Amino acid sequence: MSGSTSPAAVQATGIGRVFDAKGGPVTALDGIDLRIEPGELFGVLGPNGAGKSTLIKILSTLLLPSTGSASIFGLDVVIETARVRRIMNLVAGGDFSGYGLLTVREQLAMFAQFYGLPYREGMAKVDAQIASFGIEEIRDRKISALSTGQRQKLNFARSFLNDPWILFLDEPTIGLDVSAARDVRDRVRAFQAEQPGRTVLLTTHYMAEADEMCDRIAIVDHGRILAQGTPTELKRMVQKDALFIVGIDALPASMSLDSLRALPGVISVAARDADGSDASGVGSPMRRLAIGLKEDGALGGVISALAAGGAHLQEISKSEPTLEEVFVQLVGRGITESDEVSDGE
Secondary structure, eight states: OOSTTSOOSEEEEEEEEEEOOTTSOEEEEEEEEEEEOTTOEEEEEOOBTSSHHHHHHHHTTSSOOSEEEEEETTEETTTSHHHHHHTEEEEETTOOOSOTTSBHHHHHHHHHHHTTOOHHHHHHHHHHHHHHTTOGGGTTSBGGGOOHHHHHHHHHHHHTTTOOSEEEEESTTTTOOHHHHHHHHHHHHHHHHHSTTOEEEEEOSOHHHHHHHOSEEEEEETTEEEEEEOHHHHHHHHOOSEEEEEEESOOOTTOOHHHHHTSTTEEEEEEEEOSSOOTTOTTOOOOEEEEEESSGGGHHHHHHHHHHTTOOEEEEEEEOOOHHHHHHHHHSSOTTOBOSSOOOO
16 A cells, blocks of 8 residues: 555545536536545545535545546556455445444444445454444444444444555534544544554544644645645745744843844734833834744744843743634635535535
8 A cells, every 4th residue: 555656545636526417517526636544544625516526426436436547556447346345445434334233343344244244354343443442332232222422432433444554534523522532533544654654544524633634735625725735835825924923031231122133034023921011112112023023933033132132031932823714714704604605415
């Protein structure tokens, strides 16, 4: 699965999908180009109706594309559907497939058979997943009696039975409490760490979840990718300059905000805390300064100037925009807002 000669975990070229609707054709995806490398945890962010779930359904062989092509580890999702399904699995938040009268262990055993595992091997994996997800105490409980969090843990246990090379996660933590969502994220990390090359494609509404987990992220809207990159790269699209918060005991009497602004590489200086400071900032008992720089390296000159004036440094932190701010700037609305026209998700 890994190595320089390996194919991409996901390669999508010009993927389009049009749905027939009462009011006429609806374009859910419009020329999606995407490449995900083996071992990546790749996130897709977008408002409701942006095309996220449609994309996952196509890549996981549940839906045919109207245009374009896609492959999973070199296997065409349309032509080699059966082979793709043997190396992937899917977990969708809020969905549950199974039979309420079965117990947890019976449910997993049934899916082990669906995945073509020999009985002994299948049952060994079933018991291993039950232990891995810490659901031994409910192994003999009927599905109908499980909580939402327990059902989602069962969904994940089921998805690992066939040892997938790629795992598609469509809003996997939606509706889960904080503890259950944390357990899910930890298990996804463990899944990737167990074997190099395992890949995850995640859609989520939770910006903090995407920021914490994803190696790279694509922001989509109206069926198109608006931007993609690492969380840090996306944030830099909103904030081009470096912004540092510098905490000092007080601004030296011999120094003003204007004198700091005149230092090499400094773009702006503003007081974050000023108890009784005057307009010039001279002699004020400020504690925090927001300093905009052309590049991180210019911070050294600022710190040296403050120290030379007698200021005592208390803290330094770099301020960055959030993924939420990036998203709103690119999309023009919040992630839970949607257009009136649905994309079939």
